[in-house]
Amino acid sequence: MLFVCCKRLFLAALKVVSKLTAAAFGAWEKDGFAPEEEFLAKIKAIPGVSAVETQTYTLEEVKLNKKDAKKAMDKKAAEAEKADVAEDKPKPPEDPAKKLKKVLKEGGKRGVEIEGAADMGGLQFFCTSVDEPEGNVDLLVQCVAAMNEKSDPTEEERKGGSGRVGKMVFSAGLAGLAVAAYVPEDKQAELDCAAWLEHVLRLFKSEIITKDKTVSTGMIPTDSEKNIFPLKIREALILEANNYLRKLGLFPEDNGDSDDDMVFGDDDFPS
Template identity: 65%
Template sequence: MSRRQSEYDLWCSCAAPKKEAAPKKEAAAKKEKDAAAKKEAAPKKDAAPKKESGKKEDKKKDKDGSKDKDEAKEPTPEEIEKAKKDKLKKVIKEGGKRGVEIEGAADMGGLQFFCTSVDMPEGDLELTVKCVEAMNAKSDPSEEERKGGSGHIGKMVFSVGVEHLAVVAYVPTEKTKELSCEEWLAHVLGTQGGKVETKGKELCTGTVKTNADKGVFPLKIREPMILEANNYLRKKGLFPEDNDDDDDECVFGDDDFPA
């Protein structure tokens, strides 16, 4: 073979197109097309449901992670103690004012005993006792506003609560021979199925529990019990006979005789 023939053969082999390049390129393009088709055909996964509770919790929390200010917070021991002191202050104030009223009405009508109701204790037996003690406290002449002063007058005091009616009976030492504090209270409570809670020569306490099945409600039974307390005193000659002019003087307190 001549030199020129060899050079010609070499040139032909270099210039000829590569037959495999095109098929390989087409195969790669087909593979990409198939992959794209499979991706489109595959079902889309549902988005995970958002937790609503988490959002609500987040709304209830501020930057520090504490609950929203609008949400009620449990009172601290200090707040509870303050609320008790404020309540007691109001109870004593009502008792002191009522004591002055009782003293004036008793002196005017010559009464030895008095029956009334109070609001602030709201059926709390212990607070009702505090209220009675404020009624009986000696008046301080130096005070601008008189308080108490009815310690020489026997009394039965009623306070309406949700769960029960609180009743406190008080008989001064000088009148215990004429009237038994315990017997007086037990009789009045017995008219409504009540119970004597504490006994004493001068002071006794009792309650009448609310009983919806029997129609026993503190606000409903308060009036008839006050009247019964007065009637018990009348039988012993310790209270004026009933007449049309005496009713308002016998009982003091809001809604003692509701229309």
């Protein structure tokens, strides 16, 4: 094994390196690195030179035979592959209790917002999307239930309160787009909950999962071959759900004024 000591000088973009063996460097060091002092003085005297620095460092030359070199390369490649696998590995599922808490919190908050928007616009029905259920139909149903929960005016933070407003809610996830339709009892004579949802789902030939007068659910699976991606199709489905209501006279007509086109998504309710 050979140790090499170097003395390096920096001059703006100029670099001067003196390379010696460890033994020779020791002798040169005892001699004061001559003629370094004289050289530095001349360099510093050059007009425009503002700083000159020197640095001593040691290089260790390691010689590997072909077998050892191959082992080192294989080890490095294995570590890189392991890092790639770790990065691509799906994240462990979130604790169900914590996930449900997030779902209910989002639903309660969205319920208050829907109630306010319905009061201002005189709406009986509302279409929107939520994030936390992440395409899970069961969680989406619980999110809608949180929206409909009776609001307690004594609570510091109000939640829910939109149970009187019919709604269709969408949630995008990796597996697909979950959809839940809700029609309150006093509006079921005007709107068939299952028929409303079936009309929207048939745009992508998807079947309804549960049928009920009050809450019906469905799922549109992701299909990359058919270019069906949840986030890509979501807004078009919200628009179609509203158009179905318009035909029944249950939603304001779109007269070209953006203020009257009540299509709501995540961006309409900033956190």
